[in-house]
Amino acid sequence: MRIRLSWLGALALVATWISVAVAQTDPLPSWNDGPAKQAIVAFVTDVTREGSPDFVPPAERIATFDNDGTLWVEQPIYVQFAYALDRVKALTPQHPEWKDTQPFKAVLEGDMTALAAAGEKGAVEIVAATHAGMTPEEFRQTVTEWLSTARHPRFGRRYDELVYQPMLEVLTYLRANGFKTYITSGGGAEFIRAFAEERYGIPPEQVIGSRIITKFEHRDGRPILFRLPQVDFIDDGPGKPVGINQGIGRRPVAAFGNSDGDLEMLQWTTEAGKRRLGLVVHHTDAEREYAYDRQSRVGKLDKALDTATVDRWTIVDMKRDWKTVFPVRP
Amino acid sequence: MRIRLSWLGALALVATWISVAVAQTDPLPSWNDGPAKQAIVAFVTDVTREGSPDFVPPAERIATFDNDGTLWVEQPIYVQFAYALDRVKALTPQHPEWKDTQPFKAVLEGDMTALAAAGEKGAVEIVAATHAGMTPEEFRQTVTEWLSTARHPRFGRRYDELVYQPMLEVLTYLRANGFKTYITSGGGAEFIRAFAEERYGIPPEQVIGSRIITKFEHRDGRPILFRLPQVDFIDDGPGKPVGINQGIGRRPVAAFGNSDGDLEMLQWTTEAGKRRLGLVVHHTDAEREYAYDRQSRVGKLDKALDTATVDRWTIVDMKRDWKTVFPVRP
Numbered sequence: 001m002r003i004r005l006s007w008l009g010a011l012a013l014v015a016t017w018i019s020v021a022v023a024q025t026d027p028l029p030s031w032n033d034g035p036a037k038q039a040i041v042a043f044v045t046d047v048t049r050e051g052s053p054d055f056v057p058p059a060e061r062i063a064t065f066d067n068d069g070t071l072w073v074e075q076p077i078y079v080q081f082a083y084a085l086d087r088v089k090a091l092t093p094q095h096p097e098w099k100d101t102q103p104f105k106a107v108l109e110g111d112m113t114a115l116a117a118a119g120e121k122g123a124v125e126i127v128a129a130t131h132a133g134m135t136p137e138e139f140r141q142t143v144t145e146w147l148s149t150a151r152h153p154r155f156g157r158r159y160d161e162l163v164y165q166p167m168l169e170v171l172t173y174l175r176a177n178g179f180k181t182y183i184t185s186g187g188g189a190e191f192i193r194a195f196a197e198e199r200y201g202i203p204p205e206q207v208i209g210s211r212i213i214t215k216f217e218h219r220d221g222r223p224i225l226f227r228l229p230q231v232d233f234i235d236d237g238p239g240k241p242v243g244i245n246q247g248i249g250r251r252p253v254a255a256f257g258n259s260d261g262d263l264e265m266l267q268w269t270t271e272a273g274k275r276r277l278g279l280v281v282h283h284t285d286a287e288r289e290y291a292y293d294r295q296s297r298v299g300k301l302d303k304a305l306d307t308a309t310v311d312r313w314t315i316v317d318m319k320r321d322w323k324t325v326f327p328v329r330p
Numbered sequence: 331m332r333i334r335l336s337w338l339g340a341l342a343l344v345a346t347w348i349s350v351a352v353a354q355t356d357p358l359p360s361w362n363d364g365p366a367k368q369a370i371v372a373f374v375t376d377v378t379r380e381g382s383p384d385f386v387p388p389a390e391r392i393a394t395f396d397n398d399g400t401l402w403v404e405q406p407i408y409v410q411f412a413y414a415l416d417r418v419k420a421l422t423p424q425h426p427e428w429k430d431t432q433p434f435k436a437v438l439e440g441d442m443t444a445l446a447a448a449g450e451k452g453a454v455e456i457v458a459a460t461h462a463g464m465t466p467e468e469f470r471q472t473v474t475e476w477l478s479t480a481r482h483p484r485f486g487r488r489y490d491e492l493v494y495q496p497m498l499e500v501l502t503y504l505r506a507n508g509f510k511t512y513i514t515s516g517g518g519a520e521f522i523r524a525f526a527e528e529r530y531g532i533p534p535e536q537v538i539g540s541r542i543i544t545k546f547e548h549r550d551g552r553p554i555l556f557r558l559p560q561v562d563f564i565d566d567g568p569g570k571p572v573g574i575n576q577g578i579g580r581r582p583v584a585a586f587g588n589s590d591g592d593l594e595m596l597q598w599t600t601e602a603g604k605r606r607l608g609l610v611v612h613h614t615d616a617e618r619e620y621a622y623d624r625q626s627r628v629g630k631l632d633k634a635l636d637t638a639t640v641d642r643w644t645i646v647d648m649k650r651d652w653k654t655v656f657p658v659r660p
Binding site: 062190193197204205207211214215222225241242246250264267271 | 527534541572577578597
């Protein structure tokens with residue numbers, strides 16, 4: 001009896017030991033073993049090992065992440081644009097003229113052809129009409145409310161549930177290794193700040209994105225900031241290194257993207273003559289998510305895919321590399 | 331004999347206990363006891379005590395500091411302007427035409443009347459000629475080198491030794507209480523980043539300041555950022571809350587300034603209907619530093635001084651409140 005108990009005890013101990021060991025050695029459980037996962041782990045191991053020629057002091061461990069298509073779904077349209085379209089509908093009672101004015105008419109009638117015809121100018125008008133005319137706090141509040149009710153047309157889930165589980169694990173893994181994780185998005189910084197802390201563990205001060213002009217003024221004697229319908233800064237393409245330098249003042253040591261809008265950030269990050277990580281999420285999984293690259297209107301990945309091969313960035317093949325795509329429902 | 335030893339031992343113990351207790355209870359040893367010191371300590375105590383109605387969660391403990399005149403000396407001219415004048419002299423061999431062109435001629439001849447006559451336009455020309463045409467890394471390098479050789483005309487010390495010891499203690503005290511400390515300066519962010527980490531313990535990503543346009547480009551096939559002679563953003567006056575919102579995305583709970591350029595930041599910070607700290611350093615000490623306020627060309631403190639009284643901000647009377655001004659030489 002005593003012996004059997006000991007055996008059971010020993011087995012339990014071994015089981016515990018194994019599970020602890022596995023937990024310790026697999027920080028990325030949603031990643032299949034393969035070159036992408038290996039590249040991430042090898043990079044983190046190399047730059048955090050004291051005495052390694054690749055060692056990076058904790059203060060310099062800056063990792064930047066694109067948002068749309070890198071941390072969450074960007075198809076069939078950018079989430080922020082889905083927000084803007086819904087806001088047009090919600091605000092129409094206050095703007096009856098929109099029923100007869102493009103591009104608003106197209107939005108209200110769901111006329112995607114007319115909307116596409118309105119082009120970038122139309123998109124800017126829609127953003128201006130829905131993103132300005134309030135304080136940053138008020139704007140974030142509308143985003144929070146919208147996220148709580150809006151659902152993705154294909155998956156039927158909240159948009160902020162359609163974040164990539166494997167990338168959440170990368171964020172956590174990097175932070176556990178002393179990295180500061182930043183978002184550097186072509187989307188609006190204030191839009192992302194509405195959910196980034198809760199969903200990604202990334203606080204507002206680590207969100208860099210596009211901006212509209214925001215002005216200080218007194219309203220009813222109270223000092224406020226007020227958002228104007230005018231673009232201030234586009235944090236995309238060549239703007240990403242500029243935004244990073246403005247907001248961080250250091251060159252990242254790791255950068256994560258998925259489209260040509262991330263090309264310059266990846267180049268600027270990895271071209272340092274030192275151990276750096278550039279990673280491109282390649283959407284190859286039409287079944288679980290989407291498959292798109294060179295021909296896509298949203299999240300086009302063309303030049304950055306070629307450069308990834310030349311510059312030896314890590315290319316994530318979503319279908320091959322990710323065990324799961326989205327978090328299980330809470 | 332045994333008794334005398336015990337007495338000595340007890341005395342030593344008491345002495346140790348007292349010094350530990352003093353160290354624990356006086357985080358601001360360079361401050362004289364008085365309303366300013368008491369206000370700082372009371373604020374930190376109130377917002378960090380769990381269960382207090384004024385409690386602020388650690389993530390929201392953001393404190394912003396003006397730099398010139400709040401953290402280091404700004405008289406007789408802004409340090410960054412002293413840098414620019416010295417750079418004009420250093421660069422003149424490459425620009426022989428400067429000897430006959432204003433405002434450079436005035437700088438080279440030390441003609442302060444002609445320099446003043448060149449006004450803001452002249453100042454902008456000088457800044458453009460000395461701050462642009464290079465990468466941010468190269469610019470910071472020139473600042474670092476200049477700081478190592480330049481000396482303040484009155485004190486004969488390195489400019490970055492002329493930081494205020496009492497304010498260094500405030501920075502350390504706030505950080506020890508879970509605050510993130512930021513610089514929000516009308517001066518250039520890149521200029522301040524050259525020394526802020528070493529002198530203030532404030533990393534580049536927590537320095538917000540004015541900016542010139544910085545452009546991404548490829549030079550000799552390498553991706554770089556390049557500084558252009560064109561103002562992008564002035565982080566002063568009403569620009570300070572804007573810069574804080576861009577870079578932090580939260581309203582600070584404590585703000586520190588010394589001039590009218592800090593007025594809007596102080597208003598925006600303290601007008602929250604909650605326990606907040608607004609603090610104004612009033613330069614009243616012509617003997618140890620400088621005495622100036624309403625009439626000063628540099629660091630004018632007029633409207634912010636009136637508002638400080640009305641809004642009950644803490645006014646530091648440098649002469650009365652500070653035991654020492656500068657750190658002892660290392």
